[in-house]
Structures are given as C-alpha cells and as structure tokens.
Amino acid sequence: MEVLTCIEHQRIPVRATRAPGEFALTHAQAKLLDAADGVPADAFRWGHQCVRWRQFCGVVQLGGLTLEILPKIHGKESDPGACREVLVKMLRKAGLMKVHRGAGAGIQTQKHTLLDIFIQEFCLLVREQVLMGKPRDYQQREENLGVIKGKLLINQQLRQNLNHQERLYCQFDELTDDILLNQAVKFTLRLLLPKCRSDRSKKAVTELLMQHDDISDQRIDRQSLDRLTLDRANQRYADILAWCRLFIDAENPDVTAGKHSLLSILFDMNLLFERWLAASLRPLARKAGLSLREQAPRRYLAYREDVDRKVFQTRPDISLIDRNGKVHLIIDAKWKLLNGPDAKLGVSQADLYQLSSYANRYHIHQVALAYPSQAGLSEIYALQLLGSHSAKLDIHCIDLLKPTAHLQLSFKF
Structure with missing residues (x-):
C-alpha cells in the first residue's frame, strides 16, 4: 500500500493519472476524498486542480493510497519524520495515545507512517492486557448434555429428546472469554490487518489474532460498541475500547458494502494544541x-x-x-x-x-x-x-x- 505524505497547508495536485510515488492525487482518489464521511468539511480546500489541507492532521485511506497529513513544525518543514514525531508526542501529552509503562517508546515514529504507529499503539495496549488475561464473563447457554447441568428445560426436552432419553436439554451459565468486549478487539484486529504497511505492524496484529483465535468472529459496529459497559473487572480495557471505537468509526460506510477501503483518523490541530498546552502547563502551574x-x-x-x-x-x-x-x-x-x-x-x-x-x-x-x-x-x-x-x-x-x-x-x- 502506497503512502503519500504531505504537510498541512501544502498543495497537492489533482491529475487524471499519477505514477507510483508521484506527489499527486488522481481524480478518482479526489472523488473518494470528497465523499468520505469521516473527513470534516473544513479539513481541506479545493483549488484549481489541487487540494490544500488546513488544520486537520492524521491519515486518510483512499483505496490503495494512504494520505498522511502532518503538522507544519517550524524548522522541520522538510523533515516529515520529525513532524510526525512531534504530532505523536503531542497526542501522547494530550492523553489521546496511551501506552502504559513507557512501552510506546519502542515505536519508531521516524520510520513508520502514522497509521502504522496508531496500529502498533493499539497492539501494545492489547498485548499488555492479554498478558494479564482476557476478560471473562458468564454467558447463558442451552445444550443437550449427558448429565444435568444448571436446570432442565422441560418443553425443549420433550420437543427435542422424546426419542433420546439419554439426552438432557439444559440451560446453564458458563464462564467464557467469548464475550462482546473480546469480540470487538478481534474484529478491530481483523479490520487493521490489511491496512498494515510495515512488517512490524503485520506481525503484531497477526500474533494478537492468534491469541484471540478462541474468540468467535462477529461483525462489530457502533451500535455494538454502545452496548458495551465496563465494570471494575474490565475497566482496564477502557483505552483499548476507545481505540476500537476510533478505528471502527473511521471506516467509511462503503467498506461494509465492499466498494472501497476507506479509513480516516484526523485530529483538529486547534483542539490538540489546546489540550497539549494545558497538559504541558498543568504540572508547572502546580509547582x-x-x-x-x-x-x-x-x-x-x-x-x-x-x-x-x-x-x-x-x-x-x-x-x-x-x-x-x-x-x-x-x-x-x-x-x-x-x-x-x-x-x-x-x-x-x-x-x-x-x-x-x-x-x-x-x-x-x-x-x-x-x-x-x-x-x-x-x-x-x-x-x-x-x-x-x-x-x-x-x-x-x-x-x-x-x-x-x-x-x-x-x-x-
């Protein structure tokens, strides 16, 4: 998957065709950008055969092309890696990216694209919690058994086991990790796997998918996430759930219909700068x-x-x-x-x-x-x-x- 990196306020030409690696968008990609639900209307402006990004930074996937928009950092305008590093530091300081115990220091912001950094951040959070054990809960089940477990359902027993007296149709509660929270994590991992660009990201996602192999595959949408409530036992998954919501919400509705692979994760730099400044000043003010x-x-x-x-x-x-x-x-x-x-x-x-x-x-x-x-x-x-x-x-x-x-x-x- 190709990545096109630009700095905010930079002009990106729009052409009928583009060669691989060329700093431009095709008309088809521009059309996808214009129609993407997850891109704010004031994130960019159209010019004469060009598009110019404003104060929103992040990533937008346009089919096989990932558009990476980085903040304009004084003195580093010609160094995308440095601009990317500053953006990630601002996100961390503002509390929008949270990896505990300094694990995020291992993510090489200079070498990876923003989307890969976001994916690796998510994987680090999940790995930390999986090492402590995946959340479990009691789920009600109904099943034909050889011995009574829970309670015997008389109506179902008569309906299904009239000619099989050796079977007992029971209803019982079973402690399992195949619950909605883990299903949401697995769905998010499957969503991210084809979007990984670096081998490190692919490896991290693949390993976590293997660790969630016993979790059933369920289609998770915004309504599913809204049903999720965290208690004291699984509150540690709050940051992970926030990332799941971010990645799932970032998916363009067209993806569910199989039309396009679109994803947009954009941050309003006005709000991010404000939150970064507040987080930076708070300990100084306390002193x-x-x-x-x-x-x-x-x-x-x-x-x-x-x-x-x-x-x-x-x-x-x-x-x-x-x-x-x-x-x-x-x-x-x-x-x-x-x-x-x-x-x-x-x-x-x-x-x-x-x-x-x-x-x-x-x-x-x-x-x-x-x-x-x-x-x-x-x-x-x-x-x-x-x-x-x-x-x-x-x-x-x-x-x-x-x-x-x-x-x-x-x-x-």
Missing part, C-alpha cells in the same frame, strides 16, 4: 501553587432583563487559578499562521476582542494568546490593551521542539 482548568471558569458577559437570563457565557481555553479561587492568567491557544511583518501580527480581531473581554470580566491584568512557532517570529510579543481596564496581552510563539519546561519561563507564572 507554582496554581491550579489549571480547561474551558473554565465560565461566566456570563451580559444579562437580559426581559427574560431574566444571563447570556453569552465565556469558555476560556486555559485558566490559572490560585488557592483562593482568583484567576491570575487566561490563555487562549490558536493553531494558526501569524504574519510577522504585519503590525497586528495577523492576529484575528475577534480573538483580540475575546481576550479583552476576558480581562474585563475576570478582573485580571494578564491574558495571553499562544500560537505555534513560525519562521520570522520572536518568542513573545507584548501588547498593552487600551481602555478603562488596563491589561497586558502577551502573544507567545511556542517552539514545539523545545522541552515543555521552558513554558514556565515563557509564561512567567
């Missing part, structure tokens, strides 16, 4: 005696008297709060391109209005905007907000290649 909250605390900007309701609720991306509950700093994270030569730096006026209203509503004197680092930009730009409530607005350009510890020096809390 400074502050707590970090996401999308909180929420307050209203206005009151409508005629209906006696407060309206326009605020949702700060990140807030740093002291032990007395006072907000000290609000940070909004934006995965956007800035414009260094512009006096406004390309900052959206709406974003500036939002931070200004936060400063006023929360009665704080420091707010911040965080962007990924880009060429030609300094680390920090200081603005003084004008008006009756004077506040300082710092614009931070975060270097994702630096250790997260440098963030405390940058934000100075």
Whole structure:
C-alpha cells in the first residue's frame, strides 16, 4: 500500500493519472476524498486542480493510497519524520495515545507512517492486557448434555429428546472469554490487518489474532460498541475500547458494502494544541501553587432583563487559578499562521476582542494568546490593551521542539 505524505497547508495536485510515488492525487482518489464521511468539511480546500489541507492532521485511506497529513513544525518543514514525531508526542501529552509503562517508546515514529504507529499503539495496549488475561464473563447457554447441568428445560426436552432419553436439554451459565468486549478487539484486529504497511505492524496484529483465535468472529459496529459497559473487572480495557471505537468509526460506510477501503483518523490541530498546552502547563502551574482548568471558569458577559437570563457565557481555553479561587492568567491557544511583518501580527480581531473581554470580566491584568512557532517570529510579543481596564496581552510563539519546561519561563507564572 502506497503512502503519500504531505504537510498541512501544502498543495497537492489533482491529475487524471499519477505514477507510483508521484506527489499527486488522481481524480478518482479526489472523488473518494470528497465523499468520505469521516473527513470534516473544513479539513481541506479545493483549488484549481489541487487540494490544500488546513488544520486537520492524521491519515486518510483512499483505496490503495494512504494520505498522511502532518503538522507544519517550524524548522522541520522538510523533515516529515520529525513532524510526525512531534504530532505523536503531542497526542501522547494530550492523553489521546496511551501506552502504559513507557512501552510506546519502542515505536519508531521516524520510520513508520502514522497509521502504522496508531496500529502498533493499539497492539501494545492489547498485548499488555492479554498478558494479564482476557476478560471473562458468564454467558447463558442451552445444550443437550449427558448429565444435568444448571436446570432442565422441560418443553425443549420433550420437543427435542422424546426419542433420546439419554439426552438432557439444559440451560446453564458458563464462564467464557467469548464475550462482546473480546469480540470487538478481534474484529478491530481483523479490520487493521490489511491496512498494515510495515512488517512490524503485520506481525503484531497477526500474533494478537492468534491469541484471540478462541474468540468467535462477529461483525462489530457502533451500535455494538454502545452496548458495551465496563465494570471494575474490565475497566482496564477502557483505552483499548476507545481505540476500537476510533478505528471502527473511521471506516467509511462503503467498506461494509465492499466498494472501497476507506479509513480516516484526523485530529483538529486547534483542539490538540489546546489540550497539549494545558497538559504541558498543568504540572508547572502546580509547582507554582496554581491550579489549571480547561474551558473554565465560565461566566456570563451580559444579562437580559426581559427574560431574566444571563447570556453569552465565556469558555476560556486555559485558566490559572490560585488557592483562593482568583484567576491570575487566561490563555487562549490558536493553531494558526501569524504574519510577522504585519503590525497586528495577523492576529484575528475577534480573538483580540475575546481576550479583552476576558480581562474585563475576570478582573485580571494578564491574558495571553499562544500560537505555534513560525519562521520570522520572536518568542513573545507584548501588547498593552487600551481602555478603562488596563491589561497586558502577551502573544507567545511556542517552539514545539523545545522541552515543555521552558513554558514556565515563557509564561512567567
């Protein structure tokens, strides 16, 4: 299976035909992309005989071609392996990829495609839990036996064993690992096997399929997963179930009809950057005696008297709060391109209005905007907000290649 790697905002030509290895999509592949249910409408833009990806990164399978979209990392734009490594580190830090006890360190992000990395991550999680024993539960069964087990079903006994007095039709509970949770894992493994590109991924999936050989093959869909409830005995499978849902939901409905092999796993870099920044700042804030909250605390900007309701609720991306509950700093994270030569730096006026209203509503004197680092930009730009409530607005350009510890020096809390 061929992989086409591009960096976000990069233009991919669309042509009638393409040679193997050529950086382009065919019209047929572009049509599949346009029709894929799992691809957000704002993930890319069509141009004149081209497509340009925006702020979504991940993988999309278009028949025999896997399209890999990586974030644009300042200083590493020409190194896909480094961009891929940063994306995986962000996903891990944000808690979207979880392998326990450091097992994920063995996945070579520089050498494998994103899809193979996701597959290997899933396999590592499953292997960890299988070593502890697959989940089991009691399942009710009915069967003809030589001795009574459970209870004898009289009606079925008369119907089926009238001429076979040596048989007893019984209903009983049996402890088994052939349950829906294990069936979902096996179905996901079978789903992933033909999508593996590296020998390492194929080997990992094949070995796990062998370990699930005693599990029956069942077609698992979203409704099946919705029926799954985890208890204390199988809560350890929560992360695995989340991956199963991700892979199964990523399948284009056309696959079930046997038309196309489509799969899309895309991450909104706006949300990922926000979650990564919050996860990176949380331990640093704790050391400074502050707590970090996401999308909180929420307050209203206005009151409508005629209906006696407060309206326009605020949702700060990140807030740093002291032990007395006072907000000290609000940070909004934006995965956007800035414009260094512009006096406004390309900052959206709406974003500036939002931070200004936060400063006023929360009665704080420091707010911040965080962007990924880009060429030609300094680390920090200081603005003084004008008006009756004077506040300082710092614009931070975060270097994702630096250790997260440098963030405390940058934000100075």
